[in-house]
Amino acid sequence: DIQMTQSPSSLSASVGDRVTITCRAGQSISTYLNWYQQKPGKAPNLLIYGASNLQSGVPSRFSGSGSGTDFTLTISSLQREDFATYYCQQSYITPRTFGQGTKVEIK
Amino acid sequence: QVQLQESGPGLVKPSQTLSLTCTVSGGSISSGSYYWSWIRQPAGKGLEWIGRVSATGSTNSNPSLKSRITLSIDTSRNQFSLKLSSVAAADTAVYYCAREVLVAALPYYFDYWGQGILVTVSS
Helix, strand or coil: CCCCCCCCEEEEEEECCCCEEEECCCCCCCCCCCEEEEECCCEEEEEEECCCEECCCCCCEEEEEEECCCEEECCCCHHHHHEEEEEECCCCCCCCEEEEEEEEEEE | CCCEHHHHCCCCCCCEEEEEEEEECCCCCCCCEEEEEEEECCCHHHHEEEEEECCCCCECCCCCCHHHHHEEEEECCCCCEEEEEECCHHHHHHHHEEEEEEEEEEEEEEEEEECCCEEEEEE
8 A cells, every 4th residue: 555644734824824735655656646625524625636737616726746755735825714634645556545634723 | 516425324233234325416427437436534534445446347445445345336326335344343434435537547536525424333
């Protein structure tokens, strides 16, 4: 299995802040990396696929980058509705694996 | 608009078999452009991929669960199903069904998810 490690596990930020979340894969996964947002009691929602492609309907303040083993999700200006938990996921091989999540909280 | 909806018992006794169905609406499950997956999430924890089935019935499962998993698809009903045998308390979780999009014939990302169903394993 490919282990996915996110950092930090949680962070506190204010509205308007720039936020960066990192995901590291246990082996190279090219750009087979996706990002999801999950709010309490809801299913995850796809934000970014293929490391850097913005899913339709997702605000442009979200962006992704990286390849190989190191990836980044950036929120350029945090909005109130962005307070949630974020997960990375590799689609390079099965079993599909997810990072442990990064909880973004209000400062 | 594609929608996925999980259904099944919310309570299963230890050692019994958990059975869930996902009904897809707004699109055909027979399309060769997607795989149909199950993912679970214990309370307060992260996401675990269980397995997937294609429109042709081919399956892939998580090796950690493989011996206990049965995945199937019913294209006539636009449904796919999960059976997990010999359940224990550790199988208590919210179970999601999800659609995995194929890009250049390779499964790539989960774009639609069901709302999730809480399954509790308890006597």
